[in-house]
Amino acid sequence: MKLLQYFRLWLACARYSITRTMMFRFDFLMWGLVELFWMGVNVALVSVIYQHTDSIAGWNKYQMLLLVGSSMIVQRLLMGFFWSNLFELGRNIRSGHFDFFLAQPGNLMFMASTRKVELEGILNVFVAIAIVVYAAGQLQLHPSATTLALYVFMILCGLVIHYSIVALSVSITFWIIKSEGLEHSYFTLTEFSRLPREAYRGLFKGAASAVFVYALPVVIVSNVPASLLIENALNVTNALWLLAVTVLWFALAVFVFHRGLRRYSSASS
Amino acid sequence: MLPALTKYRHAFLVGLQSNLVYRWNFAIRAFFSLFHLIVVFILWNAAFHGKTEIGGFNLAQTMTYFITLLVLQFFISAFSEDYQISEEIRNGLINQFLLKPINYYLYRFSIFVAARIVSGGLALLPILLAFPLLRDLLDFPTDTWRIAYAIPALIMSAFIQFTIAYCFGLLTFWFLEIQSFIILSLAIETLLAGMVFPLDLLDARLFEISQYLPYYYQMYFPASIITGRATDQAEILRNLGIQFFWVVALLIIAQVLWKRGLRRHTAVGG
Numbered sequence: 001m002k003l004l005q006y007f008r009l010w011l012a013c014a015r016y017s018i019t020r021t022m023m024f025r026f027d028f029l030m031w032g033l034v035e036l037f038w039m040g041v042n043v044a045l046v047s048v049i050y051q052h053t054d055s056i057a058g059w060n061k062y063q064m065l066l067l068v069g070s071s072m073i074v075q076r077l078l079m080g081f082f083w084s085n086l087f088e089l090g091r092n093i094r095s096g097h098f099d100f101f102l103a104q105p106g107n108l109m110f111m112a113s114t115r116k117v118e119l120e121g122i123l124n125v126f127v128a129i130a131i132v133v134y135a136a137g138q139l140q141l142h143p144s145a146t147t148l149a150l151y152v153f154m155i156l157c158g159l160v161i162h163y164s165i166v167a168l169s170v171s172i173t174f175w176i177i178k179s180e181g182l183e184h185s186y187f188t189l190t191e192f193s194r195l196p197r198e199a200y201r202g203l204f205k206g207a208a209s210a211v212f213v214y215a216l217p218v219v220i221v222s223n224v225p226a227s228l229l230i231e232n233a234l235n236v237t238n239a240l241w242l243l244a245v246t247v248l249w250f251a252l253a254v255f256v257f258h259r260g261l262r263r264y265s266s267a268s269s
Numbered sequence: 270m271l272p273a274l275t276k277y278r279h280a281f282l283v284g285l286q287s288n289l290v291y292r293w294n295f296a297i298r299a300f301f302s303l304f305h306l307i308v309v310f311i312l313w314n315a316a317f318h319g320k321t322e323i324g325g326f327n328l329a330q331t332m333t334y335f336i337t338l339l340v341l342q343f344f345i346s347a348f349s350e351d352y353q354i355s356e357e358i359r360n361g362l363i364n365q366f367l368l369k370p371i372n373y374y375l376y377r378f379s380i381f382v383a384a385r386i387v388s389g390g391l392a393l394l395p396i397l398l399a400f401p402l403l404r405d406l407l408d409f410p411t412d413t414w415r416i417a418y419a420i421p422a423l424i425m426s427a428f429i430q431f432t433i434a435y436c437f438g439l440l441t442f443w444f445l446e447i448q449s450f451i452i453l454s455l456a457i458e459t460l461l462a463g464m465v466f467p468l469d470l471l472d473a474r475l476f477e478i479s480q481y482l483p484y485y486y487q488m489y490f491p492a493s494i495i496t497g498r499a500t501d502q503a504e505i506l507r508n509l510g511i512q513f514f515w516v517v518a519l520l521i522i523a524q525v526l527w528k529r530g531l532r533r534h535t536a537v538g539g
Contacts, residue, residue, distance in 0.1 A: 030449035037456035045465045049316055052323040052470060057315040188301045191308040199315035 009106065010114050017117040032120035035079065036127060042068050042194060043131065057198035062138040063230055064196065069131035070229075071193040071222035074158040076128050078166070080121030081159075085113045086166050090173045096266045109257050113167065136229060147232050154225035154239070157246040161217050164253035165189070171253070174260030193218040197227075217245045276371060277379040284383030292391055295343070299392035302339050303399055309335045310406075324470045326498065329408040334467050334496045336396075336403060341492060343392035344385055345427040347434035350377065351451050354438025358534070359445075367531070374435065374523060381431045410497030418505050422491040425512045429487050432519040433458075439523070442530030463489030469498055483519065486512040 021028045046068055050061040059067065089112050092098040101112050136143070143151070166186055197219055224238045288295075310332060317328045326334075354377060357363045366373045396403070437454065440447045459465060461484035468479050468489045479485050490508060493499040499508075 053316045188304045
């Protein structure tokens with residue numbers, strides 16, 4: 001299939017999802033509020049902690065807000081486009097409903113991860129963007145067009161990394177069927193992405209710090225684009241590292257998914 | 270009186286057994302809360318850089334607060350009680366309680382107590398394993414009077430936690446899907462119960478307001494007694510009074526919801 005065809009397919013699914021969402025408007029409103037409130041919790045933490053200190057690992061309040069906002073954009077994008085698909089994927093593998101996808105023409109991983117679009121997640125992306133814009137305004141940043149383009153690109157890299165991590169953990173269902181606590185582990189992991197990278201240095205020395213920052217890709221996912229915006233200058237090493245990590249994790253996720261697929265034997269029901 | 274107790278003792282024992290089935294769930298959850306603790310530590314460690322105190326407490330005292338919350342959570346928090354109750358209403362299991370001389374609230378509460386004994390016990394394992402690392406961060410006050418206040422505060426907190434979850438579960442009588450309500454209220458509870466930051470770091474006025482809300486008494490209040498963030502005994506006594514008010518108020522709300530809900534209930538299945 002051509003790229004354009006995939007895009008059309010995705011568009012059809014998205015249109016269907018949005019129609020469906022509009023059928024359950026109250027639900028949509030509630031879930032939109034859920035995400036909004038959780039973002040509020042994080043913003044509240046930043047504002048309260050900065051009432052008592054001026055700097056966390058060298059980041060001031062609005063820099064921190066920009067970091068938290070960047071991390072939220074990535075997370076909301078994941079929620080909007082992939083989360084419920086991936087979450088259901090695990091359930092479908094367990095229940096045997098995954099057969100339904102096997103019968104579809106097209107790349108399986110694509111079909112399984114893009115079936116639904118969650119409108120409330122996508123709307124909250126704009127709230128997260130507003131937080132970043134507000135923080136950037138307070139910091140009086142004037143990013144160049146190149147910086148902005150790079151920022152967007154890095155956020156998308158971040159989305160790929162988050163997608164890969166979740167897809168990878170869901171793929172484990174092919175082997176162990178019962179994969180509990182997935183949701184929990186993902187949200188715990190994203191907590192690390194809201195911390196400035198420099199904060200890790202104070203904690204561990206040398207190699208341990210490197211492991212923490214680089215092995216846990218969620219830390220660079222938010223830190224690299226946020227630093228780019230704040231400094232309005234590209235740190236080439238960091239950017240390349242982010243790109244490498246993106247490619248690596250995506251490749252790994254694709255590989256594990258397809259390996260797992262070979263083990264899929266449907267379910268008797 | 271005695272036979273009544275026996276009924277719920279059995280519910281409690283069954284609760285113990287059925288929760289032991291989920292031992293891995295609890296253990297995994299406790300394990301991940303250690304990761305959460307790492308995040309909390311990294312953040313506050315960085316915030317304390319070049320400072321000896323924030324809001325009148327040093328780093329060890331602040332971490333003691335968060336570690337205490339973590340442990341308390343497994344002993345007094347409601348975990349999935351709301352979902353379980355919702356499920357029982359939806360699939361008609363609740364119908365049997367309408368015919369038998371069993372109070373549904375007390376039945377669920379007995380199971381809740383059993384569940385917390387299991388989860389609390391299991392959560393201690395990873396925490397004991399991490400204890401050598403945590404030891405330097407623990408700095409508890411030594412006043413013995415605190416115990417006298419902490420015990421009733423903890424018991425009432427458990428009641429508030431469970432009753433709020435119970436009420437959310439009962440919403441199933443009106444709404445098909447209650448998950449969004451639960452997660453929405455969880456965000457509010459997490460913030461206003463002091464899970465994100467100690468509430469005393471709020472502006473004085475906001476802190477005052479928070480003391481009149483039930484969330485304050487879900488977690489922050491007993492934790493503040495145990496970790497020394499609450500110092501004024503007269504104020505603690507006053508807050509115990511407010512906490513008691515909330516326990517009673519929530520019990521009344523639960524009872525009203527139950528009565529009203531049953532009127533709408535059409536026993537499906539059985």
